[in-house]
Amino acid sequence: MTNASESAQFCTVGGVMTLDQAVEWREQLRAAGKRLVFTNGCFDLVHAGHVRYLQQARDLGDALVVALNDDASVRELKGAGRPLNDQDDRAEVMAALRAVDGVVVFSGQRATSVIDALQPDVYAKGGDYTVDSLNPEERAALENAGAEIQILSLVPGRSTSSTVKKMRDSESNGAKRKLRIGVLASGSGSNMQAIHDAIVAGELDAEIVAVISDVKDARVHQRAKDAGYESVYVDPGPYKTKLGEAAQKEIADRLKAAGVDLVCLAGFMRMVKPPLLDAFEGRMVNIHPSLLPAFKGLHAWKQAVEAGATESGCTVHYVDAGMDTGSIIDQESVPVLADDTAESLHARIQEKEHILYPRAIRSIADKLLGE
Ligand code: GAR
Secondary structure (H helix, E strand, O other): OOOHHHHHHHOOOOEEOOHHHHHHHHHHHHHOOOOEEEEEEOOOOOOHHHHHHHHHHHOOOOEEEEEEEOHHHHHHHHOOOOOOOOHHHHHHHHHHOOOOOEEEEEOOOOOHHHHHHHOOOEEEEEOOOOOOOOOHHHHHHHHHHOOEEEEEOOOOOOOHHHHHHHHHHHHHOOOOOOEEEEEEEOOOOHHHHHHHHHHHOOOOOEEEEEEEEOOOOOHHHHHHHHHOOOEEEOOOOOOOOEOOHHHHHHHHHHHHHOOOOEEEEOOOOOEOOOOHHHHOOOOEEEEEOOOOOOOOOOOHHHHHHHOOOOEEEEEEEEOOOOOOOOOEEEEEEEEOOOOOOHHHHHHHHHHHHHHHHHHHHHHHHHHHHHO
């Protein structure tokens, strides 16, 4: 393997370059029998974890090109507050690193077009990914290019989200800060609304910092917009009741980028499993429309009517790997009336949900902020 200064002997360009320049350079590398390593990312707040990861990537070949998300695509991926540093600055910092030979800024959320153009020999990605959680489009482009995919281990404790957290903690300087909530919802979003209303009314010392839905046209998007939040749709992948690996990764990344302390499932109709669950272990709660452990699963209000129950209600519980099995935080009960339909019972349960959810969050907020 050569280092960056040796590689300069067989290339005419380096540093920040256009895609056309990178393609020309790539041809020179190929002609010289050199292996091109490629990686991509936002690299908004560069830390030692990035530096070590990029060095490991560089060591896999003879030259390393980093494709850097432009500002618009970082905003789409990480939310309105990012990037903190604009693309010119980020590119300059990247290009100054010893491990990096070339930097190309690209638009759009996927680096597919850069992969297609550069046809890298090796593709490196950080260890918070697995081969399965790579974006399917990017993975297909890499397979098409015949690139070897290398997942590199991350440096524990060095991440952009831990840097952001340290900054927030030091800024608050011991003062009590607000609980940062991320909401996952698939439907109408009345529970997200109830959390928002409790915050506005001063009953819950928290802020909603992320709203994510697996349903493109769910009403929760409009409710979020009306309340002043940006909501995003994440493609859940090909399954009916679970989330694909790429979707889990994207949701976890978005929640981490927003600095979420607590994830609230509010009518989120998919099972949350590791690795998304692992990323927020003990910090993910769900509201379920029954008095758990009774009537787990879908349409719990319908199950209650059909079973002839005389009482039902709602439960807020921690999320674990089972279906509605996590430990219970709080509950509210309602009567089931003789003439109830599934719909009338659900409406009565929802009234209680809107009181219960903010109350349950309030009861665990101090513990979560103390962690
Ligand atoms: C709520 O009743 C919630 O308890 C239920 O979906 C509804 C969502 O309403 N959740 C489940 O059944 C989860 N298994 P919303 O979108 O108006 O908040």
